[in-house]
Ligand SMILES: Nc1ncnc2c1ncn2[C@@H]1O[C@H](COP(=O)(O)OP(=O)(O)OP(=O)(O)O)[C@@H](O)[C@H]1O
């Protein structure tokens with residue numbers, strides 16, 4: 001059990017989202033640990049943590065299951081003494097008309113006895129901003145940003161009030177940017193007014209980190225807040241006022257010796273760019289042919305053989321494909337089945353490569369990272385310095401440490417794979 005109880009507990013709906021918010025909390029000066037799934041109550045990893053991030057893989061599962069897993073995580077975090085709970089979802093609000101953001105937020109609020117809860121997905125550091133309730137990715141509306149083609153959660157409406165309303169039982173309202181710009185007291189007054197008018201969930205506009213800090217300050221006594229990792233920017237300060245935080249910086253991670261690999265299962269535009277860049281540089285790359293995989297051909301074995309024949313080069317193994325190809329595969333096999341098959345294959349490949357001495361993994365895609373990390377049996381992560389906004393270097397806990405960079409699909413510049421490999425190798429140049 002924790003020394004005095006952690007301050008903040010986060011429930012993240014995917015694994016890269018979890019490392020993203022863990023990285024933000026570390027950046028804001030909190031000693032943070034990330035657990036893969038719900039840890040044991042006496043896990044030594046959480047003993048002196050100031051923030052605990054529980055990574056679930058609940059973004060695309062049935063709403064009922066997502067609610068059950070999130071409530072179990074909540075029980076654990078409350079048992080660990082956490083005074084404030086943050087439900088972390090994607091800064092592009094990845095969800096379907098059935099959930100899981102609305103159902104999970106409502107279930108957590110009910111369990112915590114909170115009547116109104118904010119929903120603030122903005123992540124200005126990665127170009128995601130919310131204005132008049134509409135989510136922008138860079139200059140594009142969400143539904144014109146490439147996210148309309150997401151393999152599992154296509155986002156076809158940028159109006160988050162409407163999106164959240166469709167998946168919630170209560171009433172969704174909006175706190176607009178002019179209110180946020182007036183400061184924390186005005187945001188608090190707007191929340192109280194919305195609550196009096198019957199709202200239960202509130203999308204909050206934010207276009208800058210300063211806005212997110214105002215929102216964090218306004219919600220200092222909310223036992224539950226929900227949003228993207230940006231929402232964590234303003235939370236540590238609330239605890240700093242009354243308590244001594246360690247002011248911990250990113251963990252200095254041990255250098256993990258061994259072989260390395262890049263695995264990409266993301267369908268995002270950015271990962272497509274990163275894969276293309278790798279191939280243009282004539283670095284070895286094995287493409288997983290999903291139709292062959294579906295036909296039961298030995299794709300996993302071929303990928304491993306490809307790795308074995310490139311003994312002195314780092315290889316990329318990828319299923320990432322442009323949106324039109326992805327659509328064809330999904331039409332033939334079904335989106336969910338195709339996704340599960342690819343995740344399973346990449347999980348098996350990761351495990352075999354670990355048995356062949358791979359110790360450093362760069363993984364692209366949230367669901368993909370979840371599948372890989374689960375297959376590798378990783379239980380917890382120490383969070384190091386950021387490689388790109390929202391993507392820290394990490395090293396797994398346990399007797400055989402693995403260095404991992406888990407990247408949300410749309411994060412990182414075109415050269416992210418090279419940068420991440422360097423960072424995981426301990427080369428800071
Ligand atoms: N060629 C393909 N055909 C069909 N499905 C695929 C293909 N490549 C990847 N997938 C599946 O698409 C999904 C991609 O989701 P994932 O969360 O890993 O990355 P993402 O699309 O970038 O999303 P995020 O922004 O959450 O990281 C996975 O389930 C993966 O198995």
Ligand SMILES: O=C(O)[C@@H](O)C(=O)CO
Nearest residue numbers: 016017020090091366408
């Ligand atoms: O918030 C984000 O954009 C990421 O942390 C993420 O969750 C993408 O899957």
